[in-house]
Amino acid sequence: MEKHARAIVLNPKDSVAVALTDLPAGTFVTVNVGGTMSEIRLEQAIEFGHKFAVRPIAKGETVLKYGEAIGRATSEIRPGEHVHVHNLEGIRGRGDRLVRGL
């Protein structure tokens, strides 16, 4: 890992980056997205360890981290937006969906 990197994208396929320090809203962060260094402006403050989108994500789209599916977007997400429980749901272990007949 780069010394004192502020954020990291773990895999070229990923839709999100992880903040490695608390990042205020409006910060410009440079991360490797699909092999290209890209500058992303953070729409919200992103806490240490939290995720922000590095590409546009459509509602219902599978979100990738570590090159694997971590869940599904529950609303449209713009690059630089916080990605967490308010706009990302899990796909596995959804006993609630079975009950609702989904």
Add this chain to the structure above:
Amino acid sequence: MCTIWRESAEGEIGLSEDCNLYFWGYRRPDGRVGVRNHVLILPTITCAAQTAQRITELVAGTVSFIHQHGCAQVGADYEQTFRTYVGLGSNPNVYGVVVLGLGCETHQAHAVAQAIAKTGKPVEVVSIQDHGGTLSAIAHGAKIAAQMVQDASCLMRERVSVDELIVGTECGGSDACSGISANPAVGYVSDKIVDAGGTAILAETTELIGAEHLLAARAVDDRVRRRVYEVIEAMERRAFAMGVDIRTGNPSPGNIKGGLSTLEEKSLGAAAKAGSRPLSELVEYACRPSAKGLVWMDTPGHDIEQLTGMVAGGAQVVLFTSGRGTPTGSPIAPVVKVATNTRMFERMRDNMDFNAGTIIEGTETIEEVGERLFREMLAVCSGKLTKAEILKQHDFGIWRIGPTF
């Protein structure tokens, strides 16, 4: 490159130039090697737990635990609890056992003692009802334990190869750094143990939901591959049966505050503890692995239930990563607490042993931290005490799979 040496009774555990694949341990009658030399007061029934505690207060060198089990249990749930008691008593970290029963319980002390005695170690039974009450049982148990402790203290450690180690791996109070720093460092150690001929246990089936395909792809044969999908399906079905989103229970509020949004995300980070070597075997809770190499034990994500299962399965030492910080330990096995981030390591220094947060800062690589952690583990195996041991974190919990009747 480094080894652990002990010059004399007063000498310190140090590192010197030599092969780095040895530690100093206690050889038991059944040939297994322990990294500690405990005398265990094992209450087979919750009703005897307080009596067991009183014995540990009287006799230095004894350990015990509080629990709620041992009666009104049936079928597979009964078997699992029985197996956990026997596994704990049989663990090579234990020199000898005083099995403490009440007398009327479902999990009879004599049956547990008989099973543990197969290891050839000293085992005695004390029954509260037979002795006419707790005070006599405490006195009798303490007398037996005191002699065992003195006998145990005559044993000397001998030089042992790491291929005799079963290392448990665990993550608890995880955050988003777990899958980036500490878990990959543990994975490095797991690979090193496996390459040296030892065994590494991966567990927490719940926290592999979403990552199971990665482990299945590394299974040594179809039978192991099938078992992977079976245990994952069984765990997921439990959430379905309760009609809830598993996210209401796992990830925890602390995990979520730390940046983990879904169970799949947590699992992908947790799976990093398994390194990269093939998956040799999948064993049930508290079962001892029959294969060497990387082994998956079916346990829930509950920290203490998982820890108890792995130690009952024969793990002599556990590498436990945490992002939020947890004090958890075992009565009989050293648990090395590995922090995922420097902020928490500094704040919870009293309960943490090792910092992997330098990976996040970019001042150390995963490999460098992995090497450092491997040497720390060897030092702990040879006698260096962990914070959880020093602070008497004698945590214990059994994964119950049936109701109490």
